[in-house]
Amino acid sequence: VLHRSRSRARFINNTAPLQYDAARDAAIAAARSNNAALCFAGAPSDLAGFVYQNSTGATAATGTDPIGLMLDRQYGTSNLGAEIVPSGTLDFSTAAWTKSGGATITGTQVINLPTAGTSLVLIASSGVNTAGKTYRASATMSGTGTVTLSVTNFVDQRVDYQVTLTGSPTTYFFSPTMNGTATTQGSVSIFRNTGDTATSVTVSAISFKQVLGYPALQATAANKPTLLLNAAGYYDTSFDVTNDTWSVALPSSGAPAVVSYTDTGAITGYVSATTSGFVIGTPTIGGKKLSLLVASASALPAGDLDIIKAFAGVIRGSAF
Amino acid sequence: MSYTHRLTICSPVALIDSANAIARSMDPDVGGDESFSNVRATDANAAEFVICDVWVREQFATQATAMLGNPAILHAGCAADYASRWPDLTAPTLAECQQFITLSAIHIEPRSDKPLADVLAPLGLTLVLASSSAL
Numbered sequence: 001v002l003h004r005s006r007s008r009a010r011f012i013n014n015t016a017p018l019q020y021d022a023a024r025d026a027a028i029a030a031a032r033s034n035n036a037a038l039c040f041a042g043a044p045s046d047l048a049g050f051v052y053q054n055s056t057g058a059t060a061a062t063g064t065d066p067i068g069l070m071l072d073r074q075y076g077t078s079n080l081g082a083e084i085v086p087s088g089t090l091d092f093s094t095a096a097w098t099k100s101g102g103a104t105i106t107g108t109q110v111i112n113l114p115t116a117g118t119s120l121v122l123i124a125s126s127g128v129n130t131a132g133k134t135y136r137a138s139a140t141m142s143g144t145g146t147v148t149l150s151v152t153n154f155v156d157q158r159v160d161y162q163v164t165l166t167g168s169p170t171t172y173f174f175s176p177t178m179n180g181t182a183t184t185q186g187s188v189s190i191f192r193n194t195g196d197t198a199t200s201v202t203v204s205a206i207s208f209k210q211v212l213g214y215p216a217l218q219a220t221a222a223n224k225p226t227l228l229l230n231a232a233g234y235y236d237t238s239f240d241v242t243n244d245t246w247s248v249a250l251p252s253s254g255a256p257a258v259v260s261y262t263d264t265g266a267i268t269g270y271v272s273a274t275t276s277g278f279v280i281g282t283p284t285i286g287g288k289k290l291s292l293l294v295a296s297a298s299a300l301p302a303g304d305l306d307i308i309k310a311f312a313g314v315i316r317g318s319a320f
Numbered sequence: 321m322s323y324t325h326r327l328t329i330c331s332p333v334a335l336i337d338s339a340n341a342i343a344r345s346m347d348p349d350v351g352g353d354e355s356f357s358n359v360r361a362t363d364a365n366a367a368e369f370v371i372c373d374v375w376v377r378e379q380f381a382t383q384a385t386a387m388l389g390n391p392a393i394l395h396a397g398c399a400a401d402y403a404s405r406w407p408d409l410t411a412p413t414l415a416e417c418q419q420f421i422t423l424s425a426i427h428i429e430p431r432s433d434k435p436l437a438d439v440l441a442p443l444g445l446t447l448v449l450a451s452s453s454a455l
Contacts, residue, residue: 056350195404220349
């Protein structure tokens, strides 16, 4: 009996992750074949790089954190587009880099930011500012004090990420999402904002790439769903059934699709009339509803939807 | 757990614009100006309140106790944040901060999954659920 129990425990421990991995991969493939957004938290090891506390993607979410940004899984971990920063050795003395407000450079990779408002800016005129798209900006920097990594659309949106530098080169990144304003230019900059203290920043690398797929966003702390570790041992996202919502920008939608919960009724998700989408599953833990978000510009074929539903069942340890 | 507390603010509906202007500076994310929206409650006199109910970190809960009890501190905090993050927008005035603190019910408690209606009841407020058509 003891031997069988051990075998059974070993069987469960060995097969549960395999079942999850297989179901996850099949669900991603089903979403990918339909160009649909598939956003989920899933296994604890799946959180990194996809689930963030803030809508600008600067701080990873773990535990029971609120979630401001979930990236689309349809491209897996290879979800970054082409590099927008000019290729070759990083050289701030070239015309690609604008020194603004009195900023200067020392050598080719050290920026001097003497006062608030000074910055080093890369202006890009192609490959940026697709409305509703997320961009991943990163910089490997060292120095003393604080400085701001900033992305703008040059019209009405600037998203900042303040970082505290150390003497060791460290890579900082965030993933801002462009608003709905159509523009022809965009920029990434290293900026001494009001309150920043760094006067000299050494930069060894900068990257600026589009994040492929369709992110789910919520920029208001009071409206954010939260992470919840469910009985099956996987993370899910939970709605508090008052005002938590996701916003998803889909290609055929004039405005971001809004995914939210009603307090009553069998339909657990709602997406704007120009798109279709699903929030699969209605289990409740602690008075909260769980979600797995699928959003698509058109209805998913039944077979693909069944695959994604099966994955939702694996996450929650139950069938749908 | 980093988000250890629950902050619930109930403001008269007439103050929704100034409440959101203040919330813009208190929210570390960029959408704080939509903190007060469609979650509503009424008091015994049928006066309508708009509700912001949010998880916060312990450090913020400690600061909020002082900030949301003192208009001068709240105004200074808003002004500093607007200067840094929202330089093109006008920060709430001291009078708006004073009015917000005076007329709003502000409640902080340890985080729990208690339904919002149960948080509001001791404050003398009844939650008004939004109809599904409003979602």
